[in-house]
Amino acid sequence: MKITVLGAGRVGAAMVRDLAAGGEFEVLVADVSDRALDALGQVERVTTRKADLSDAAQVRACVADADLVVGAVPGHMGFATVKAVLEAGKPIVDISFFEQDPFLLDKLAKSKGLTAIVDCGIAPGCGNIILGYHASLLDRVDRFLCLVGGLPTVRTWPYEYKAPFSPSDVIEEYTRPARYVAHGQVVTLPALSEPELMDFPGVGTLEAFNTDGLRTLLHTVDAPFKKEKTLRYPGHIELMRVMRETGLFSKEPVEVRGAKVVPLELTSKLLFQLWAFEEGEEDLTVMRVEVEGEKDGQRVSYGYDLLDRCDMATGTLSMARTTGYTCTSVVRAVAQGLYRAPGISPPEYLGRAPGVYEFVMRELAQRGVVFRETVG
Numbered sequence: 001m002k003i004t005v006l007g008a009g010r011v012g013a014a015m016v017r018d019l020a021a022g023g024e025f026e027v028l029v030a031d032v033s034d035r036a037l038d039a040l041g042q043v044e045r046v047t048t049r050k051a052d053l054s055d056a057a058q059v060r061a062c063v064a065d066a067d068l069v070v071g072a073v074p075g076h077m078g079f080a081t082v083k084a085v086l087e088a089g090k091p092i093v094d095i096s097f098f099e100q101d102p103f104l105l106d107k108l109a110k111s112k113g114l115t116a117i118v119d120c121g122i123a124p125g126c127g128n129i130i131l132g133y134h135a136s137l138l139d140r141v142d143r144f145l146c147l148v149g150g151l152p153t154v155r156t157w158p159y160e161y162k163a164p165f166s167p168s169d170v171i172e173e174y175t176r177p178a179r180y181v182a183h184g185q186v187v188t189l190p191a192l193s194e195p196e197l198m199d200f201p202g203v204g205t206l207e208a209f210n211t212d213g214l215r216t217l218l219h220t221v222d223a224p225f226k227k228e229k230t231l232r233y234p235g236h237i238e239l240m241r242v243m244r245e246t247g248l249f250s251k252e253p254v255e256v257r258g259a260k261v262v263p264l265e266l267t268s269k270l271l272f273q274l275w276a277f278e279e280g281e282e283d284l285t286v287m288r289v290e291v292e293g294e295k296d297g298q299r300v301s302y303g304y305d306l307l308d309r310c311d312m313a314t315g316t317l318s319m320a321r322t323t324g325y326t327c328t329s330v331v332r333a334v335a336q337g338l339y340r341a342p343g344i345s346p347p348e349y350l351g352r353a354p355g356v357y358e359f360v361m362r363e364l365a366q367r368g369v370v371f372r373e374t375v376g
Helices: 010-021 034-038 056-062 075-087 102-111 126-137 167-175 236-246 263-274 318-335 347-352 356-366
Strands: 002-006 026-031 046-050 068-071 092-094 115-117 140-152 178-182 185-189 196-200 204-210 225-232 254-256 259-261 283-295 298-309 343-345 372-375
Touching: 002 010, 002 056, 010 026, 010 046, 010 068, 010 318, 026 034, 026 056, 034 046, 056 075, 068 075, 068 318, 075 092, 075 102, 075 115, 075 167, 092 318, 102 115, 102 343, 115 318, 126 140, 126 283, 126 298, 126 318, 126 347, 126 356, 140 204, 140 318, 167 236, 167 263, 204 236, 259 263, 283 318, 298 318, 318 347, 318 356, 343 347, 347 356
Parallel strands: 002 026, 002 068, 026 046, 068 092, 092 115, 115 343, 140 225
Antiparallel strands: 140 283, 178 185, 178 225, 196 204, 204 225, 254 259, 283 298, 298 372
16 A cells, blocks of 8 residues: 655654554655655655645645555644645545644545545544544543643753644644533633643643643534643743733734744744754653543543653654554554545544544554553
8 A cells, every 4th residue: 555644744754654664555755854854765665755745736746646645744734735635536644733624624525435534643633532432332421631741851941841743833732722611512711721730640740721622522522521731841831821922922924124024933933943852852741531421320430541751762752653653553444444434534433433442552552652541
């Protein structure tokens, strides 16, 4: 099977290596960065292609020979990229954190009989699969909570944070209004709101704050209480709130000495240097998922805890592992025919499909991404 991976960043590169390592795929990876492509050029069963993936025509050219496409572009390019792939008549599994409603592409995908799986990372992504699985088993789901964060192992001033993917995508988490469900109603608050301190074994105390991570789960799974929060080291929230309120995350141009400057573009440029992982730096991913409901008249609860660390043997960051390997597990599930539903499929749909949850969890565990499960 021929796979085209669009995007060769940290997560995209991890997916390329994983897909090529199994021997069942020939992988073409496309990116505009010569440096990113050069790092993958010597990997067996991998071909590289330089392309501007913001150009729909170039996207269509890159996927022309693909049996299946994997999307790993920055969020602001994600919707247009998925659209271009579907227009080219190719199925796709995508991880990009784009703002638009993915179901706007449902008619297009169904008209061509194509499977299009979106938001297929660790969160959104794996958490959705977990919820979808339990929703299919329970008589009723009452509560869903997802807490997740990717963090540097060593905390350094001033941000005590490093970004394993595009800083602009991280900033979206701090600016996009956060939606959750309480008492059956959608509540909208600013991102970074309702901070609280939580303790995690092996990590310590972290800050949790509202972000817009529920996405499709707002409407696809019926439960009166649903919430997603992002985790950072204590103190990071206040720094981000100050920057946001100062206007440094604004997309509206301001005039500086006669020139128009977009604050967000400048901030992203500066933060990219400060948030970049240096060679040898380690990271971790911490995640907690809770699902509560009722089965046969009995109250039941399920907990999933993950603490994953950077693979120093390969230099693969934990957030690239957890995000990328969730996606490649789903790619393999699609390739093996476990899931072929036409149209837009958020990951919770996969969790409902027979065998997919078990397949994904098994694939992740084989790569060292292991959830500790509890039943109450």
